[in-house]
Amino acid sequence: MSDIKQIDSQYVANTYKRFPVEIVSGVGSLVCDDTGKEYVDMGSGIAVTSFGIADEEWVSAVTAQLGRVQHMSNLYYTEPCARLAQMLCERTGMKKVFFSNSGAEANECAIKVARKYAAEKKGADCYTILTLENSFHGRTLTTLAATGQEHYHELFQPLTPGFVHAKANDLPGLIACAEANNVAAIMMEMVQGEGGVIALDPAFVRGVCDYASAHDILVIVDEVQTGNGRTGALYAYMHYGITPDVVTTAKGIGGGLPLGACLLGEKTESVLGYGDHGSTFGGNPVCCAGALSILSRLDDAFLAGVREKSAYLMDVFSGAEGIESVSGMGLMIGLKTTKPAAEVLARCMECGVLCLTAKDKIRLLPALNIPMELLQRAAHVILDACK
Numbered sequence: 001m002s003d004i005k006q007i008d009s010q011y012v013a014n015t016y017k018r019f020p021v022e023i024v025s026g027v028g029s030l031v032c033d034d035t036g037k038e039y040v041d042m043g044s045g046i047a048v049t050s051f052g053i054a055d056e057e058w059v060s061a062v063t064a065q066l067g068r069v070q071h072m073s074n075l076y077y078t079e080p081c082a083r084l085a086q087m088l089c090e091r092t093g094m095k096k097v098f099f100s101n102s103g104a105e106a107n108e109c110a111i112k113v114a115r116k117y118a119a120e121k122k123g124a125d126c127y128t129i130l131t132l133e134n135s136f137h138g139r140t141l142t143t144l145a146a147t148g149q150e151h152y153h154e155l156f157q158p159l160t161p162g163f164v165h166a167k168a169n170d171l172p173g174l175i176a177c178a179e180a181n182n183v184a185a186i187m188m189e190m191v192q193g194e195g196g197v198i199a200l201d202p203a204f205v206r207g208v209c210d211y212a213s214a215h216d217i218l219v220i221v222d223e224v225q226t227g228n229g230r231t232g233a234l235y236a237y238m239h240y241g242i243t244p245d246v247v248t249t250a251k252g253i254g255g256g257l258p259l260g261a262c263l264l265g266e267k268t269e270s271v272l273g274y275g276d277h278g279s280t281f282g283g284n285p286v287c288c289a290g291a292l293s294i295l296s297r298l299d300d301a302f303l304a305g306v307r308e309k310s311a312y313l314m315d316v317f318s319g320a321e322g323i324e325s326v327s328g329m330g331l332m333i334g335l336k337t338t339k340p341a342a343e344v345l346a347r348c349m350e351c352g353v354l355c356l357t358a359k360d361k362i363r364l365l366p367a368l369n370i371p372m373e374l375l376q377r378a379a380h381v382i383l384d385a386c387k
C-alpha cells in the first residue's frame with residue numbers, strides 16, 4: 001500500500017469505503033492515479049465537477065476571485081453572491097436565494113422555510129413534511145429524517161420529528177398520507193439518485209403539485225443531484241412543467257467547490273427574515289464565482305448537447321448483453337446489470353473507467369461537457385464489463 005493510502009486509512013474516519021486508487025491529477029473527464037494510470041471519469045465526483053477537472057474557464061474565474069477577496073462575512077455585500085442569486089432567479093422564475101455549503105444544508109433551509117410558513121399560516125400543529133420512500137435528502141439528523149430509507153435511520157435515533165414517507169408514483173396513497181398527517185410541505189427528487197436513478201412519473205408529479213397547491217401545502221423539489229443541467233434541463237422540474245415553491249440544489253452548481261442554494265418562489269420568498277437563518281461560509285465569493293462560470297454556460301445549445309449524449313448512452317446500453325434495464329434522465333443514468341454492480345464497477349476500474357453505483361445499479365454521472373469520443377470509449381468498456 002502506498003504512503004497516502006496507509007496514512008488515510010490510519011487517520012481519516014472510516015466513513016468511506018475507498019477504492020484502492022489515489023487520484024493525483026486530471027484534465028476534463030480524464031483523471032490519473034499515482035501510478036500514472038488514466039481513467040475516464042464517469043462519476044465526476046458524484047455530479048459535482050460539471051465541466052470536469054480543472055476546466056480552464058472555471059479555474060480562471062475562481063482564481064481571479066481568489067486573488068481578490070476569498071471570503072467576507074455575510075454582513076457585507078459581495079458581487080459574485082449577488083450576481084449568482086440574480087442569475088438563478090432570472091433563469092428559474094424563483095424570487096430569492098439562500099446560499100449554503102452543501103445539499104443537506106440547502107434542504108435544512110427548505111425545511112425551516114416550510115415550518116415557518118405553515119406555522120404562520122396554519123398554526124403550530126402544521127409542521128410535518130412528507131417525503132417519498134426510497135428518497136435521499138442528506139446526512140444531518142433532520143435530512144436523515146427526511147430521507148425515506150430506514151437503513152439510514154437505525155443507528156441515530158431519535159431523529160428530528162415531523163417527517164412521514166409515502167410511496168412514489170401512488171397519488172391516492174400520498175394524498176391519504178398527507179390528509180392523515182396535517183402536512184406542511186411535500187419534498188421530492190424528480191429523479192431519485194441514491195435510490196437507484198429512478199425518474200418520477202410525470203402524471204404523479206403533476207398530481208402532487210395540483211393537490212398541494214389546492215391545500216396550500218408547499219412543494220419542495222430537491223435538485224441537489226438533478227440540478228444544474230444534469231438531466232438535460234437547467235433543473236429537472238422543468239421537464240415536468242411544474243412551479244415548485246422551493247428548489248434546493250448543490251453538487252454540480254459550484255463546479256467542484258462547496259456551494260448549496262435554496263431557491264424560494266412567490267409564496268416563500270418573504271418567509272425568512274433577519275436572523276431566521278444564516279451560514280458563515282454560505283455564498284462564499286470564490287464558490288459563487290465558480291458557480292457563475294458554470295451556470296452562465298448552461299444555455300439551450302449546451303443543454304441540447306447534454307440530451308444528445310444522453311440519447312447516445314441510452315441507445316447503446318438499451319438491450320445490450322448483461323444489461324437488464326436502463327433508467328434515468330440526461331447524464332444521470334442507472335444500469336440494472338445481470339452481474340452484481342460491484343463486480344461490473346471493479347472490472348470498469350481495471351479497464352480505465354470510473355463508475356458509481358446506486359443501490360443495485362451502476363450509476364453514471366459524467367461531466368456535462370465530456371467529449372463524445374471519451375463517452376464512446378467509456379461506454380465500450382462498460383458494455384464489455386457487463387457481458
Ligand SMILES: *Cc1c(COP(=O)(O)O)cnc(C)c1O
Pocket residue numbers: 101102103104105107136137138139189193194222223224225226250251
Ligand atoms: C447528495 C444529495 C444530498 C446531500 O448533499 P450533500 O452535499 O452531501 O449534503 C441531498 N439530496 C440529494 C438528492 C442528493 O443527491
